[in-house]
Structures are given as C-alpha cells and as structure tokens.
Amino acid sequence: MIKFVLMVNRRGQTRLSRYYTPVELSRRAALEADVVRCCLSRRKEQCSFVEYKDFKLVYRQYAALFIVVGITDKENELSIFELIQNFVEVLDKYFSRVVSSCAIMFSLDRVHFILDEIVQNGLVVETNRSRILTPLNAIDKMSDS
C-alpha cells in the first residue's frame, strides 16, 4: 500500500504532499523533512529504495525535483518506481499541451487532480495515461466555454 506521495525540491521544500493514511498536521513537516534528508543524502549510484522506520521510500529525481513515495513492505518497489515515471509522463503530457511554459507547481490543484486519478486510498487505480486525463480535460473544456 502507498502511504504518501511527496514532491519536494532539492532544498527540502514540499511542493505537494498527499497522505493516504492519517498523519497529524503537526507531524507532517517533521516527517517530510526527515524523509527528504533520507533521500537527498543518497548518491545516484545507490539504490532508489530506502528503508525508513517500518516502511520504505521509493524516490526518483527529476532535475531539482524529488518525487518520494512511502510504501509498506509488501508493495513491489520497482512497480512504484515506474509509477512515479508514469505520473511524470502524464504531467508532462498535460502541462506541455494546455499551458506550455507554466510551472507545474503553480497549478497545485491540477497536479492533485491527476494524482487523485492515479492513486486512491493508497492503491494504484488507473495507469492508462489518456484515461487519467479524461476528467481533467473535460473540466478544462467546460470552464473554458
């Protein structure tokens, strides 16, 4: 099961966080800082999975952005690793078409919409790229008109 998805920049500032198990607000910042420290301290040639407390972190770096997913031990790490890539490809597909040079991070709501289509309750519910974007595209079309 996926416990959380984080998007963090190199300086450890959270760009997006979504928790699938309840975590108190007061603890999130500390947890995120800790998780980021864990991932930042690792070198490129080290493996992309880290044990953290009683769960695991799978992370992937895209330029200055880290995407970190916290998973339980039973989850298949490599499939989550590729899920991150799938997520990024969907973001790329959507943002490069709709708003060509806008920063993804300034559309926090839309990134959340996309993530909501992919992961729900900690489960991977949709991975088909065109289907992930269907609702968002429809919303865009309706609010445009």
Place this chain on the structure above:
Amino acid sequence: MSDVVEKTLTALPSLLLSVDSQPGSAKLSTSSKLGSLIRNITELTSKHEEEKLIQRELSSIKDQVSSPNTTMRQMKELMVRAIYCEMLGYDSSFTYIHAIKLAQQGSVLEKRVGYLAVSLFLNEHHELLLLLVNTVLKDLQSTNLIEVCMALTVVSQIFPKDMIPAILPLVEEKLNHPKEIIRRKAVLALYKFHLIAPNQVQHIHNKFRKALCDKDPGVMGASLHIYLHLIQENPEGYKDLTTSFVTILKQVVGGKLPMDFNYHSVPAPWIQIQLLQILSLLGKNDPGTSEIMHEILEESLRRAEMNHNITYAILYECVKCIYTIHPKSDLLEKAAKCIGNFVLSSKINLKYLGLKALTYVVQQDPKLALQHQMTIIECLEHPDLIIKRETLEILFRITNAQNVTVIVEKMLTFLSTSEDDHTTIDLVGKVAELAKKYAPDNEWFIQTMNAVFSLGGETMQPDITNSFLKLLSEGFDSVEEDRKLKVFAVNSYVSLLEGEPEKLPQRFLQVISWVLGEFSHLQQDVGAETVVCLLDKLLHMKNSTSETKTWVLMAMTKVCEGAACAPLVQSVCETYSSSLDTVLRQRAQELQHLSRDPALRARVLPPVCTREPLEVDSSLSFLDEFVSEALAAGAAPYKPSHQRQEELAQTKAVSYEPYQLTLPISTTAHTHTPSLLSISSSLSEGSADLSHKGGSSSLKLEGVKRVWGRGGYEAAQVETPSPPQEGGDPSISHTPPLTSEDTESKQQEQQLASSMFLGLDHSSVTLMGKGDSTPSWLKRKERGQTPLNDAQTFTDPQELTDPSPLHVVSPQFPQSPVIANGTSDTEAALALACLDTNRSSTNQLEDRGLSLYLPAELSGLICSEISVLCSSESLELSACHVHKLRSLEMIVFISNSSDNAVQQIQVQLHSEQLEVSCASESQMEEVKGHSVVVRQYSLRVRKPSVHVELIGTLFHPETPQNVQFTYRLPLSSFIRPLTLSTEEYGTMWLSFSNDTKQNLTLVHSENEGPLRATLNVLTEDLHLHVVEIIGMEAIVACRLLQDQPCLMHCRVHGDALAVWLRSPVPELPDCLIYHCQRALQGH
C-alpha cells in the same frame, strides 16, 4: 532511457523553475497569487521568515473568505492557497467550512477544487463531513457526468461511515452506467465502503463478479482491488474464480487489451502485478488450484523478457508467486534462474529486488543462497547500506548451528555502525534470537549477549532481557555445565563493571545487577565484598536511573554477607532510606533489615537454584469467572498480542513513533533453554578453522581445492586447476600464497563464504524445508534428559569406561549383530563379555531355516546373519537386518516351539540413536503353535555412532516379567553409495564443515596398485562410491541413510593412505573412519 523520460527531464526544470513568462494569460492570473507565494517562500532562508510570511498570508485569506463579496472564482483561488499553507504545516482550519461551500455552490472547476480541499483537509471522523452528504447526493444525480465523476471520486476518498446507506443505492445503480469511467469509479467507491463498513455491501458481492467480467478493462482492473482484499481475508471462498483470473491474465499478457493500456509497450503492467498477487494467494498450499495457473506463470516468465524496469517488476511478482504456490519443479528452476539474473544485475535497483526475492525464497530453498554465495558476500561489503541490510536479512534466514558465529559477527559489525534506531532494534532482536537458538558454547553466548545489550541500549525490546535472564536461571541439567555458564557470566560482568560501567546502557546494568545478585556466590574468587563495592559504584554513577538503582539494591540484598560488607551496606541504606523514590526507600529498608539477619534473608531470598519451582496456572483459569462477567457486560474479547499487532499494523498511520514494530523474538520462545555443549558442536567447532588445520597435516586445503572444487564459488576462480601432484611430498602440494592483492581478497571472500554457507547442503535442505523449528540446543537437552533405564546401563561396558568411544578400535565386536539376552543385569553383562561364544551359537541357529520366512521382497538383498535375541518360555525371538537401497530393514522372527498358540505378544523397540518405524500397524501378535511370525521394522539413523543399538522389550502375557533384549548393528549397515559428479563433489566438499583426517594402512595386492586395492576393499565392505581416481588421489562419496552425505578424499602418502572425511553431520566422519580402519584390518 526512453525518449519520454529524457524529454521530461529536460522539460521539467524549465517548468518548475521558470516564473510565469506569460503573466497576461487568463489561466495564470488565477494562480498568480499562489505563484508569488511559492516564489517568495522559495527565496526565504529561515524557518522563522517562512512562518511570518505564511501567517500574513493566512490572515489575508481569512479576511477574504469571510467577505460576502468574494466570488466563487476567487474563493477557488483562495482555497488553493490555503491548501498550500496547510501542506507546509500551518493550520488553516478556518477554511474548512468554505471548502464544503465551494463544493456545494461552485461551478465545475470550483466544485472540483472544493472537493479536493475537503479530501485533503478533513479526516474520516470530522463532523463537517456530514455537511458534504447532501452535495454528494445531488451531484450523484446530476446529469453532468463530470459532476457524477467528482462525487464518486470524493466518496471513494472520504465519506462518513454512517451515511453510506443514504447514497449506496445511487452508487450501486452507477455500476450499470453506460460510461466506463462512471462504472469504474462506482466500483472504487464500493471498495471504499467495503473497507470501512463491510456489512453494508455484503449483498452486492455478486455485482463485484459482474464488474470483474466487465467488457472494459478499466472496470475489471478496479474490481481486482476488491478481490485482492477479499481473497486476503478468505482465500477459500474464491477458489472458483481462479480460472477467471488466469484467463484475464492470459488476455493481458497476450496483448489483447487496447494499446493505450500499454506502458512502455508492456501491456497493463500494474494489472498484471495485481493478478499475480491474487493468484499467489489462491494457489498457496493448494496443489489443485496451483495446477491451473502453472501454464500462465510460465508464459508470464517467458513474455517478460524485455529489458525495462517494469518487466522486472512483473518478473519479481511472478517469481514470488511461483515460490508461494504449491511448488512445481521446472517452474521453480526457471524462477531461480530469474532471481539469478536479478542478483547479478549491474543495476542497483534490480540487485536490491533480487536480494529481496532471495530473502523470500531462501526459507524454502536454502540451496539458492549457496548458488549466489559470492554475490551475497560482495553485497555484504556493498557501499549502499540498504543493500547490506537486505543481505543480512538473507543471512538471518539461512543461519544454522554451523554458520551462526560468522553470521552473527557480520550482524554485530553492521550494528556497530548503524545509526538508525529502527534497524538497531530489529537487528538486535534477530541476533538475540540466533544466539539463543544456535549458540555453540557458553562463552560465545554470553559474549554475544553482552554485545546485544551494549548495542541495543535502552530501545531494545524488553523480551530480550527477560528471556535471557530466564534462560540463565533455568540453566542446564548438568550441574557442572550449569555452574560453568553462570560463573562465566559472573566473571564477564565483574570485568565489565571494573572497566567503564558508565558506558553501558541501563538495561544492561540491570541485567548485570540481577546476575551478580543471584550467581556471584558461585564464583569463589570474587568475594561478596568486591561485588558489593562494584554494585555501589553503579549507585554513584550520574546517569543511573532509579529503576537501575532498584535492581542494584535488590542485588546487594542478595549478596551482602559477612562483616566486610557491613559498613558499605550501612552507608547505602542511610543514603536511600530517605530517598524521594518510594520504591528505592522500600528496597533500602529491606537491605538494612535483611543484611542484619542472615537467617531471615536465607528464608526470604533463597538462592535461585534451591528455590522450589513456582506453580503457575498459565491458563489463568482463576480469572474465568471475571472474564465471563466482563464479556457479559459487553467487554471486547481478548485478542492475543500478535493479532493485536497485526490489526494495529493494518490500521496504523504513518506514525512518528518508530518503536512499534514487532520483533522476531516471540514470547513463546521462553521454552528454549540452553543445554550442555555436546560432542557434536565441539567437533564442528574444532573444524571451523579449516585453513589453519590444513597446515598441520600432510593434506593441504589449497591443494584439494584446486583439484576437486569446481562448482560453487570456485567458479569465480580464474586459474585452471593444476594437475594433481604425483607422489606425496607435502611441501610440493602446498601452493605458496598468491601475491596479487586481488586474489588475496578473493580468497578471503571465499573463506568467508565457506564458513557462512555451512550446512546449507542437501540434508539440511530437507530439514529446513520441513520446518524443523526446534533449536539444536533444545534437542540436545531433550536427549540429555532421557533417564537411563536398566537396559541402557549395561549395553556397552566399554562406553562406560571410555568417554570417547569413537576412537576406540575394539576388535572383539563382530560385524554381525550382537546378542544380549537381557533378563537381568548380570546376565546381560555376561552375554556381552563372552560375545564370541554367543556368536558361534548364532551360526547354529541359522540352520533352523528362519531365512525362509524372510519377506519375498527382501530376497536377494544383502542380509546379515540371523541371531537369537532372547527367549521366554516357548517363545524365541530372532532377528536380522537387510540392506535395501533406500533403507535398512530389521526383521524380527517370533517363533513358538510349543503346541499351543500364544496370544497377545508384543514387541517394542526403541533406540536413542535410531528411528524405528514398524510396517504393520497392529501391536499385538498371535503366534500359533510351531509357527513363526515375522515383523518388519525400518530403521533410520538419528544420531550416528560407531555402533547403533536397539533396546527391545518382549511383552508376553504368560510370564510376569517382560523380557528385554538389545540388538546392535554397525553404522556401516546404514551406509550406501552416493553417486556424484566431480563438480558436485567439489561444491559439496566446500560446504561441509565437520571433518576428520587419519592415515590408514594400505592394502597391497599383486594385480593392482595399492590405492585401487585399498579402495576396492573399502567400497566392497562399506558400500562407498568412487567418484574419480586421479593419479595417487581419489575422491569417494557415500551417504548415511537417508540423505546425509559424507565425502572422502584419499591420497597415497608413503606407506599410508591419508584420508580426509567431511560431512554436514558432526559425528559421521569419525564413525566412518573407524569402520574404514576395521575393514582394512580384516585384510
């Protein structure tokens, strides 16, 4: 890397870092305030500044949301900013109600943001959630599909449990919606309902089946989540769906899905993974169901050959599935190969996954670890801690009595560098478990536990200390051994306290205090005064907690004796009698009174060894009444701790307390108690250091390796095996160490490998596979506990006088079975004393034609002489043994020489060294007049010794006394040839740890050379298999029934034959060498 990735990588930085270059864009203007907020925060350097900025932001949001002039569009923008602030950890709960309003009143995009904010802000129990129900109801009935979609999305994310009935009919209805996206979201919403309120969706289980068969793959994929969950809870209930899942997987793997389900040209990988997870749950422990899926699993393995991470993710799941379901050999073989590819991969992520897979499968197949031993060794030294950690996990699972010291050493080395608390707790628990299970001796055990206590510190599970103290106090059955263990512990602790006790964790100090209190009197060299002084030191330490001080005072109370301690004790009492801590005060008072009154103290605190065992009602039956009353009053029934832990783990959030993990130490493990060091472990210990031994004898380890070892890690060696040396000069056969550093480190690794993977051979495979969980210590203890009965005391007078019978060559024992008519002690002793006469009488007895009664299936096999076991009245018992390839059969003839039938005759056999199983089920026999009844027993060696012995009892209704007898047979009867290739021999040789070397006399013959002649004699008498003869050396293999291999390396050396035996069974090499000597003496 694919094009898409590269494109993403190049595109993202500009996307992420560039500030909106088109400020005029309409879309951007809505988020520009968020944009500037993010930019401002990014530029900040301190947490304090950030806090100030956000607080300012929040108060401006607060003003705007409550203003009546704010439009929905502005509200949406404010909401996104509030989400951002809360994401950074700042409370913006004042916006929650506006989020609900936004979802209620906004148009499409605003509504979606409202729902998003609700799902991010609120938890399942938040009271505001009730306000959402009406909005959801309305949207579910909307004609706008997007609104229906949003409503279903939020329902499957967060919805109040009690309100499910209000929307359930609407959601159910959506299962038949023409649009796939609505059907899919409805399935996911129902899954959520199933998670939070399973009873409410019980009636729609058949609709789930419909969803599984939906023509749209997306809907089917969504239903898999439900099934994975349902099958986890109850695999039995869904076996009928196996074929459906297999068919679906077949279609997916076969590429029958629309192209847009492909990810990097792999068809629907996540659906494949989920199906494989479902199949492994269904096929577990179910040969029938497993059968159905074999074909598709094989196809999955075959199809997933493309070199992409996602195919490896599928392969990993496939391998796990193959090892979970009922095993099929050729599939296992393919899966093992697959794991090999993972482990050997240069890609670090794949290596990790390979190690994880290996960890999963080594329990079923430890040989696989043997195959990858060199990789495992390399990974142990890997710079990436994660890889190291996973490797230790593998080692933990393959640990046995033979490799425990090496593996524990590795774990402790890792522990000493580990900084992560969670890892430390986990590993410390594992080391403690291994130490308890497999400790080779007292010294090692105590030292390992010292390391555990020092490294584990305060975070350690309390179980570890408790079970250690329990183990120490129960001790051994042997008084001497018991005393040694305790004295060793005391000595070790005294020296620790004399050193730097400040550095020891409190828990450890408590353990030390308790042990010194209980057992320091056993060590005469350390006076009570010294102990009290040392304990006093602990009281004065700054960091000692009051709990530790309590333990110390208790220990002092037990120890203080004699006038020498009195002044110190007095001052301690004075200090703590006025302590603020009530417990300490209490202990101080006790110390004061008991130290003055030795008689009272002896009564109150008797030494632990003389203490009567406490009677404990472990079922707590006296509480039954209380429990039933509580249950009647509505209390929740008790759940065992492991169940609670499991449930906790399921519901547990990402918690910030790291110490809730269940550790491998189970509370039931208390029963494992140490027992005395047996001969077997001293043997194995003696042979642990193979390389040094090699130097002391004429046979060199290096030489042997190069000649015979090809399999296993030897494959890594580049040098070609040199031809075997002719003649036997030891100095020539000893290869000088290679100078290259690289080779040296490789050799070190190889040495490590050979000690680490000990005992993972064939025989232990079956042992581990069968789940033989009894620790070796326990077994030894059980054996020790068996009381000596009458029959045993006189069986072998020689064994009584000589403690090491293995090295005694006793020519008076004939190879044929020995008779001992044991009606009384003296008679039996006499029977043994004059074996030769008895033997001659045996031969005469043979003529009675008992051999005619041998079962037909055994005719033509090697059979021993038939000998008389005992007689009673008209009955006479005789026996012989027959060598079958797979077993040794013992045939007992019961002959009745009288005219009348004798009824209810019972023969019982038992043996310490053998396992006896009887072919016929009935215990009683009736023997008619002048006839013979045959009973057949299968024998297996449990514990090898030179001769093995059966003790039998004949129960005869007509005589008041039961008649006892013994039957002795040489171990060689249980030896069978073992056919091997030279390569296999090489691999096995390195993995065995117990060895013996001896020089034997050569047999000289006119026709053949001395080596061949000698080998002929040995193979003929002992049924050995000659694997290969090269010049003056030969390798020979045999097995002890059933599958305990023993390998032999012979080499002609001057006038003698230097023989080196190795086996995984500690006693076997010594026993076999004895029989070799005897066989050669006979010629």
